[in-house]
Amino acid sequence: MPELPEVEVTRRRLVRELVGKSIKEVVLRVTKLRLPVPTELTTILPGRMLHGIERRGKYLLFDFGTGWLLVHLGMTGFLRLLSGSPQPGKHDHLDIVFDDGHLLRFHDPRKFGTVAWLDGDPLQHPLLSGIGPEPLSEEFNGSYLFEITRNRTVAVKQLIMNSEVVAGVGNIYANEALFRARIRPDRAAGTLTLQECIELVAVIREVLEGSIKEGDVCLVADETVAYYPQIFNVYGRGGKPCPGCGEPLDEIRLGNRSTVFCSSCQK
DNA sequence: AGAATTACCTGAGCGC
DNA sequence: TGCGCTCAGGTAATTC
Numbered sequence: 001m002p003e004l005p006e007v008e009v010t011r012r013r014l015v016r017e018l019v020g021k022s023i024k025e026v027v028l029r030v031t032k033l034r035l036p037v038p039t040e041l042t043t044i045l046p047g048r049m050l051h052g053i054e055r056r057g058k059y060l061l062f063d064f065g066t067g068w069l070l071v072h073l074g075m076t077g078f079l080r081l082l083s084g085s086p087q088p089g090k091h092d093h094l095d096i097v098f099d100d101g102h103l104l105r106f107h108d109p110r111k112f113g114t115v116a117w118l119d120g121d122p123l124q125h126p127l128l129s130g131i132g133p134e135p136l137s138e139e140f141n142g143s144y145l146f147e148i149t150r151n152r153t154v155a156v157k158q159l160i161m162n163s164e165v166v167a168g169v170g171n172i173y174a175n176e177a178l179f180r181a182r183i184r185p186d187r188a189a190g191t192l193t194l195q196e197c198i199e200l201v202a203v204i205r206e207v208l209e210g211s212i213k214e215g216d217v218c219l220v221a222d223e224t225v226a227y228y229p230q231i232f233n234v235y236g237r238g239g240k241p242c243p244g245c246g247e248p249l250d251e252i253r254l255g256n257r258s259t260v261f262c263s264s265c266q267k
Numbered sequence: 268a269g270a271a272t273t274a275c276c277t278g279a280g281c282g283c
Numbered sequence: 284t285g286c287g288c289t290c291a292g293g294t295a296a297t298t299c
Contacts, residue, residue, distance in 0.1 A: 279290085283287095
């Protein structure tokens, strides 16, 4: 599933290949995603030049000067960069054809993704206006996390997955960061000390940056924009030995999300 | 306000 | 082979 690192690596590759190019044609096959895809895209986009691509959390923001194309990959979505006009497959919902022959194809079996057109300041849009600080920015630091967790009873894992608290930390990285910080995911957020908040922020940054680097390396050898192999300490390893102490990892559900941790290493 | 729950969607995996 | 079931989960909306 695309998490923040995959989205960032996708962004970097698309910046290299597409910025400065203009759109020739848009083919919209399926509009029924989590939010309806505006059919006006097929008339709004042709002729416009792509000025740049930004990212906010897991949202990609394509800058067309006087408007922005917003893309969220949901759980199963991905963008493929192709050339020519290859036959679309099942779940290939949207094609954006550039005038240099490139084709950006949005594919999403589960249709949890989002494609929208934003006029004006994209950060004022309801989908983005309530999002918390970027996890890789200075704004997300130990003091911030300490303050925002005070008197909160919710489990710390659910708190760091809350996009109002910090942008783009999904289930995989939440599990992974808490393991590295040696903090139990079901601890009430308000019980975290300042030291623990400092440590948790540091490991969140570490795991995200590590995956971004790994993804950049994979991209060199990969012509398509897709996922890249990753190895996790805890995610998907419930019942298997803890990489730290060898004890079996616990698997519980928090907020209906699969949560894996080591009850002997994480306190 | 904060916490908990539900809706959205389909492929994969499983038992029978 | 195929049916029915459960699970996966980001985010917004809804309820408590």
